[in-house]
Amino acid sequence: MFKYILMSCISICFIFMSCTQPIDVPNEPSVEKSLIPIIQIADTLKGSKGQIKDFHILDYFDSKTPIVNTEFFSEVHQITVVSYSDGSFRISQPEELTGEFKIQATITNSDNVTLEAKLMYKIEEHSVPATPLDQLLVIMPLGDSMTNDSRPRVKLWNLLTDDGHDLDFVGNQYQTSSIPDADHEGVGGIKIEGIIDKAESLMQTHSPKYVALMVGTNDIAWYFDETAPEIASRWDALIDRIFNSSEPGTYILAATIPPVSPKNVGSSDMTIKDRAVMVQRYNAEIRSIISDRKTNGDLIILADMEAALDPAIHLSNDGVHLNEMGYSVMGTVYYNAINRAFKVDQ
Template sequence: MCILRSLLATLALTTAACLPTTIAAPTAAGPPVIRVMPLGDSITAGLGSTTDAGYRLPLWNRAAAQSRYRVDYVGSLQAGTVPDRDHEGHRGWKIAEIRAQIDGWVTTAQPTYVLLHIGINDLAWGADPADSAAQLTDLIDRIQARQPGVTILLLGLIPTTQGLQQPAAAYNQRAAAIARPRLHYLGAPALTTAEMTDSLHPNNAGYARIADTLYTELNRREIARQRAAGTPPTAPTGWPRTPR
């Protein structure tokens, strides 16, 4: 009997030693992160807004208020009073200048979405709208060749840009006709003079309207993408991020 009790005690100690002292609670997966590259000129940079973030701040706030996905801005530049300061908005640049650098930017950033708004500087310097639209097409092809599967949201030029209404309309008409997979043209809002800080750049109110236009399409495309992939919506943890 003593031998049996000794064997049972030894077995109990051995079994206890093999069991984990704590059982880890299952961790809930956070929402998917989408990498969004704001790409363009000074309007993408946010010139004219009091935050130096332009549409990027109200767009961030709209995206942070939902739970299906999180936005991670990507780009080689950082600017503005916004939780995520990354972007690819180059003040004063024309389409050809963006195209000359785009391969490296896209390769590094690996965006899920590109928010593209470019061309007003070309027209302001007297470029032909048809030629500018052809350069835009080439830029789009470069982005998609470098990053297959990327979705491009192409925002047209502000149709009420002072002194450039006719060339902007001609450019927008050609931009809207560009047919590429995962390319979606968005008409820019017709901003009033009260929504502009100068002849080219919106103020906070104008940028908020641009952000609404971009968010509506970004949200619609991302929900459709998740549904197609069978990704269920989940609630974010510790979101939005702290400023960096």
């Protein structure tokens, strides 16, 4: 009897130990994040003898995530490349220098992908300006309260008139400032849908050559219950409405919206609730749409406000609107964007 009981106990212990042994489970394959590449889309810079050359990084390299660092190095020490905060660059060289020169480029995007590339800088005899200075530039500043603020319009006006251009700002809104043109189409609190509703009438009434568009902040900054792709899809529909209602040859200077301070304003069922993160996601969608539209031949130019503005420096106390410095940067970004449009027309 004792032997039977002993054998039973041993059997039970063996079963218990077998059940508690760790079971080898095959490791699930790790899913690596798909990194966004940087693609070189052009390789030749054309300059003029004795003249500075301005260009934008997105005229030569394409990345659907922001480009965060760019370095240029010329094989000829007399050629200098100066960087500006919004992705614009300026090349200068001695008065007498002509010929072809290689410029090395190192480009890094926010996915930490780096591309080593080369540009050929061709300096030729002085050529005709890209845009005739006797051509009237009809510009519609279109957006929300940050477009309603006169300071970016004043900055853009002064930069373009200093270059010798004649300007005409157009829109149904009117606000006096230090410049002689008070017209614009910036409306405080407006969302993307609000501009869609009036875009056709605006384009047919004013026939702008350039539409300086920045909208989407009010769709996100105070409350949101949609994903970034859903909001950006509505923005894409607005771009269609503007182009379909405009004269052929109309350009859209399409701006990303400025960064905002972190704050949870998303609805309770949203995965992302922080407005600062949602702005980043929305702007990434906007850049992707602009890139695809440019590939399809649309006259759309990225004005990357998010890349040019630092939330620690350029935001007002509410964490959404810009301060004096920020509005000056906003005007400069539009200035660089319209100059890139001039080059497309050349």
